[in-house]
Amino acid sequence: MISQFLFAGLPYLAVALLVIGSIYRFRNDPYSYTALSSQFLEDRKLLLGSLPWHVGIFIVLFGHGIAFLLPTIWGSLTSSRLFLITVEVIGLAGALLALIGLGMLIARRLTSAKLQKVTTNLDLTLLVLLGFQVLTGIGIALQLRWGAAWATGTTTPYLWSLLTLRPELGYVTELPGLVQVHIVGAWVIAAVLPFTRLVHVFSLPFSYIFRPHQRVIWTRPRPAPVNIAASPDSRRTFMKGALGISSAGALLSVGFMEKAVRFFRGPDTTADEDAEILEKRLRRLRVTTEERELELERMKREFIEVARVGELDASTGKYFIDYEMRPALAFLGSDGFPILISAKCTHLGCTVSSKVDSQGRLLCPCHVSYFDVRTGQPNAGAPAKEPLPRLGWVLFDASGELICTQGPDGKRQGEPSAEALAHAQVFISKSHEGASS
Amino acid sequence: MDVRAQTAMVFHLDKCIGCHTCSVACKNIWTDRPGAEYMWWNNVETKPGTGYPTRWEDQIEYRGGWRVNSRRELVLRSQNKASAFLKLFYNPNQPGLDDYYEPWTYRYQDLFDAAEGDDQPTAIPVSQITGEPIDIEAGPNWDDDLSGSPIYAENDPNLEGLSAEEKRALLEVESIAMMYLPRICNHCANPSCVAACPSGALYKRGEDGVVLVNQNECRGWRSCVTACPYKKMYFNWQTGKSEKCILCYPRVETGQAPACFHSCVGRIRYLGVLLYDADRVHDAMLAPDESLVEAQRSVILDPFDPEVIREAAASGLPPEMVASAQGSPVWRFVKEWELALPLHPEFRTLPMLYYVPPLLPVMGKMTAGAHDSVVEEMFGAVDGSRISIEFLSKLFSAGNTDVVRDVLRKLVAVRIHRRSKGIDDISPEVAQKALREAQLTEK
Numbered sequence: 001m002i003s004q005f006l007f008a009g010l011p012y013l014a015v016a017l018l019v020i021g022s023i024y025r026f027r028n029d030p031y032s033y034t035a036l037s038s039q040f041l042e043d044r045k046l047l048l049g050s051l052p053w054h055v056g057i058f059i060v061l062f063g064h065g066i067a068f069l070l071p072t073i074w075g076s077l078t079s080s081r082l083f084l085i086t087v088e089v090i091g092l093a094g095a096l097l098a099l100i101g102l103g104m105l106i107a108r109r110l111t112s113a114k115l116q117k118v119t120t121n122l123d124l125t126l127l128v129l130l131g132f133q134v135l136t137g138i139g140i141a142l143q144l145r146w147g148a149a150w151a152t153g154t155t156t157p158y159l160w161s162l163l164t165l166r167p168e169l170g171y172v173t174e175l176p177g178l179v180q181v182h183i184v185g186a187w188v189i190a191a192v193l194p195f196t197r198l199v200h201v202f203s204l205p206f207s208y209i210f211r212p213h214q215r216v217i218w219t220r221p222r223p224a225p226v227n228i229a230a231s232p233d234s235r236r237t238f239m240k241g242a243l244g245i246s247s248a249g250a251l252l253s254v255g256f257m258e259k260a261v262r263f264f265r266g267p268d269t270t271a272d273e274d275a276e277i278l279e280k281r282l283r284r285l286r287v288t289t290e291e292r293e294l295e296l297e298r299m300k301r302e303f304i305e306v307a308r309v310g311e312l313d314a315s316t317g318k319y320f321i322d323y324e325m326r327p328a329l330a331f332l333g334s335d336g337f338p339i340l341i342s343a344k345c346t347h348l349g350c351t352v353s354s355k356v357d358s359q360g361r362l363l364c365p366c367h368v369s370y371f372d373v374r375t376g377q378p379n380a381g382a383p384a385k386e387p388l389p390r391l392g393w394v395l396f397d398a399s400g401e402l403i404c405t406q407g408p409d410g411k412r413q414g415e416p417s418a419e420a421l422a423h424a425q426v427f428i429s430k431s432h433e434g435a436s437s
Numbered sequence: 438m439d440v441r442a443q444t445a446m447v448f449h450l451d452k453c454i455g456c457h458t459c460s461v462a463c464k465n466i467w468t469d470r471p472g473a474e475y476m477w478w479n480n481v482e483t484k485p486g487t488g489y490p491t492r493w494e495d496q497i498e499y500r501g502g503w504r505v506n507s508r509r510e511l512v513l514r515s516q517n518k519a520s521a522f523l524k525l526f527y528n529p530n531q532p533g534l535d536d537y538y539e540p541w542t543y544r545y546q547d548l549f550d551a552a553e554g555d556d557q558p559t560a561i562p563v564s565q566i567t568g569e570p571i572d573i574e575a576g577p578n579w580d581d582d583l584s585g586s587p588i589y590a591e592n593d594p595n596l597e598g599l600s601a602e603e604k605r606a607l608l609e610v611e612s613i614a615m616m617y618l619p620r621i622c623n624h625c626a627n628p629s630c631v632a633a634c635p636s637g638a639l640y641k642r643g644e645d646g647v648v649l650v651n652q653n654e655c656r657g658w659r660s661c662v663t664a665c666p667y668k669k670m671y672f673n674w675q676t677g678k679s680e681k682c683i684l685c686y687p688r689v690e691t692g693q694a695p696a697c698f699h700s701c702v703g704r705i706r707y708l709g710v711l712l713y714d715a716d717r718v719h720d721a722m723l724a725p726d727e728s729l730v731e732a733q734r735s736v737i738l739d740p741f742d743p744e745v746i747r748e749a750a751a752s753g754l755p756p757e758m759v760a761s762a763q764g765s766p767v768w769r770f771v772k773e774w775e776l777a778l779p780l781h782p783e784f785r786t787l788p789m790l791y792y793v794p795p796l797l798p799v800m801g802k803m804t805a806g807a808h809d810s811v812v813e814e815m816f817g818a819v820d821g822s823r824i825s826i827e828f829l830s831k832l833f834s835a836g837n838t839d840v841v842r843d844v845l846r847k848l849v850a851v852r853i854h855r856r857s858k859g860i861d862d863i864s865p866e867v868a869q870k871a872l873r874e875a876q877l878t879e880k
Contacts, residue, residue, distance in 0.1 A: 030653040030654070031652055031653050031678075033656060034655065034656050034657040034676075034677040034678060035525075035656060035657050035658070035677065036657060036677035037657050037658075037659055037672070037677060038674070039527065039528065039531060039533070039659065040531070040533055040534055040659075040672045040674045041533070041534055041566070041674055042533075043527075043531070043533050046527055047527050047529075050526045050527050051526050051527050053526075054526040055526075113567045113569060114534070114564075114566050114567055116567075117566055117567055117568075118674060118675065200656060203636070203656045204522075204525075205521075205522075205525075205635030205636050205637070205656070205658065207637060208518060208521060208634075208635040208636075208637070209518050211637060213513075213631070213632035214627070214628070214631055214632060214641065215631055215634075215637055215639065215640040215641065216640060216641045216642075216643050217640040217641075217642060217643060218642075218643035218644065219642060219643070219644055220644065222643060222753050
């Protein structure tokens, strides 16, 4: 029963895993198909490990392959004593080479701190499995000599019987235990191969031999060369027509498909969600409408209050909003009258700073334009080219009596006393606004 | 004629201040990942110096690029198709981690966890590979600004063949001259990395000539790392795949300059389209060393030539690409003005990154402790320059000093001409003479 599993069940399982696993991994995770070389991190011991291992194991596997694929020829060849001794020696040498290499590979994985960062438990398991397999192989070669000859009558027919789906286990169950262990070991390695770094054996780059050196890939299909000899007009007309018709067709079908899909799938949102979305939109609309009404209301007023003259300062302006909802600044001029100036930078519309610097200028922080606070002129070389416009104003005293007005052009009417001026209220007025448009 | 379009580059070395902003921009975008810590797709080297990886220009050791064999065939220096298979297991010329440097970080947490005491806590360096403390022995710019120049500058492979006298003049510590060499992938028209890739994972993009690695096809055979003479192919030790500069194609495709170009402080970098004849690449690369620059220039096509425009259409190039080539600064520098030269043309990969050789160390000659600014002396300075023409020609013209001298004379003449116009301390006659000597005309 157990030999049934080890020599018939396990092989089929292993081959199934090998084939399906490798293909599945290649199709779904081609990125993981790599030899994961560690030469970059350590290369002296790798030379002594990797090269003997690969050369040795290649010789050994080549011998195994010949004995399996060409048993009759191999059988007659190995009947010659000289040939038999030669291949046995070559095979054993290959196996020893592989063993030395493998030993070095295991040792370097265990000793180098850098390599341990790129070594997984699976890598070590695989190395041990391979080592075990090579050791049993060498054991067979030494203890049960001339395997090259007897294999053609035992393991080769066993493998062929597996391949032809009529497993005959009698060929192997009678063999010595060491050989049986070696065979089982081979099936185990085949079974785990697709899950390890060993997959690189399936990506040996044989196509490199045949391909030209340079490789050019066109991301989009390379545009068809224009045939200059052919009459360009008729060709072009035809192409344009064909393109037009086919794109129209494509557009139509896309439109139709979209409707059809919607129809069959039903609406994306539930009625509740629809209601909620609608409600939100309405609310937003309502807020906007209210804002607009407030603005309108404001614009209808004849006067808008700015500040008391006494509140104003010569070096720090007071922000207010003009009739067109733009920021503006109010300062106290040296003559005691207010200065009203737009605070919307004439370059890209940022709000300029309210602080007057030591040279009597206002800074727009966005692109560093300086505006003279009295004239509104930008400094030479500033990104802003136009001056900040002045605004007109009107002054009312405490009793609501109009005592003085000034237009945007700076023309003043009325001369209030200094005391009245200090207590006056500054307004902008529709009729005196005129500021900037 | 097979007209191809190439996204080509010019680096104007006179303007490079060696600030490494390009390297940092690139690192932050592309190589800030496990396995890629040691990679600098863009790096800036001080010349003379050994570079990164150490002595990368020494192809006797690294075996990168192409050579012409005795039967006048162009062959890879690193492998032929048969030996490529043996080198899968072990590649004798592949640079290892020690040829670059072991990347490190610092154990910053120690600064917070240190016990209270009289000493300042320190953050010790730890390897970014093993995480263990390391003694830092080398870094990607260990010889920056000629630090340790007795060791590093003297070992520059380009100094071979210079006389002892020239070497001494170049390396004399008091008057030592240096230049910066920013390097990225050259996106060669005859790339040896592509030719060496056994898996066929490397390819040149047809539309714009950018050289890329298909990460799904790369099997980590590492042949490209050895084959690239500029050592701009890097092996990611974590993923087991090769990586390289992608010329920020996701940025270029959305109308932005590559990160290193975008961040360049000195604005030394120019990007533009070159048209070249793919059919002529192979033959041009068979030229003898001294005429390689000329051969490479001959491959590049004039985008204003009606026949080239016709052939470009026949090769399937969109008219927009031809228009780009006509407006390309690279075309002006490389062909029209013949000012920009390829780096190490003798590697025969036809690099598509060109350098304007630096004039500053040439002009900055000191006489009696003062900078020499006598006009008549300026041309003399080209030949008696502190960074010798020999050295520059090893870098940019495969040893042909005439090519470099022509470029430097042009640069000097333009400088004299502009100074005559701008500062007016040079008479127009002298300026005219200078232009004539450099075979230039006033525009």
